[in-house]
Amino acid sequence: MTQTSNSTQIKQLADELRTATETKVPAPPLRDRIQDMTVEDAYQIQDAQLRHHLATGRVLAGRKVGLTSLAMQKQLGVDSPDFGYFFADMVHHEDASLAAESFISPKVEPEFGFVLKETLSGPGITREQAAAAIGEVYPAIEIIDSRIENWNIKLVDTVADNASCGAIAVGTTPLDVAIEDLADVECSLWIDGQNVATGKGEAVMGDPVAPLAWLANVLGEQGVALEAGQLILPGSFTGAVPVQKDTRATADFGALGSLTINFS
Secondary structure, eight states, X not given: OBSSOOHHHHHHHHHHHHHHHHHOOOBOXXXXXXXXXXXXXXXXXXXXXXXXXXXXXXXXXXXXXXXXXXXXHHXXXXXXXXXXXXXXXXXXXXXXXXXXXXXXXXXXXXXXXXEESSOBOOSSOOXXXXXXXXXEEEEEEEEEOOSBGGGOOOHHHHHHTGGGEEEEEEOSSOOOOOGGGGGGOEEEEEETTEEEEEEEGGGTTTSTHHHHHHHHHHHHTTTOOBOTTOEEEOOBSSOOEEOOTTOEEEEEOGGGOEEEEEEO
């Protein structure tokens, strides 16, 4: 175990996670590789991967916020969310068929998908400013995946691993819901015709707009803005549920709409 982190280690671990993504062979937990590994170290590893992918021409489509439920924060021993990113080639739509073998150990989470109509440049973004920046709200499903062996993760592991983001599915028809009513919206996750979990918008930090403001401010401190047109996933209504080949997953928002994807 190395005593301190440095740029060489950061690059090495970033490369290792990219290799795991490509080969589908997961890596050992990163927290065992750098002594006293910090969240800052983890975000540097995440950012090194982001910069690599952008340099190859991949297009950033949006950001995701994770660990927005009290239960997940308690599980990982933290008191705040984390965030990751996704590219245009990771975004899928209604009735998409995703190859299960393109992931290591995928799970699904039902979420809102916010498309921004205005750029948010933090820090200092208020909840009201974040709400005003939301254009459309879509049904969404995040496919989370871990490049860490057996989902054996602590906070620094998942942060370094792009907040365990695998892919995103988003509907093509917006939900007909007022921003102020998002906390009261109910969503059920259906797997192969069975309702496996149900939650309300308030499960997302008590207010699904709160993670958007938080993200804008955290990124703003780094000089990064959330751009108009980007898709933001603020967090899951329910716990994550594993999926495999031939699984059909639906995020059902009742009368507001739904989104279904398939794993082939």
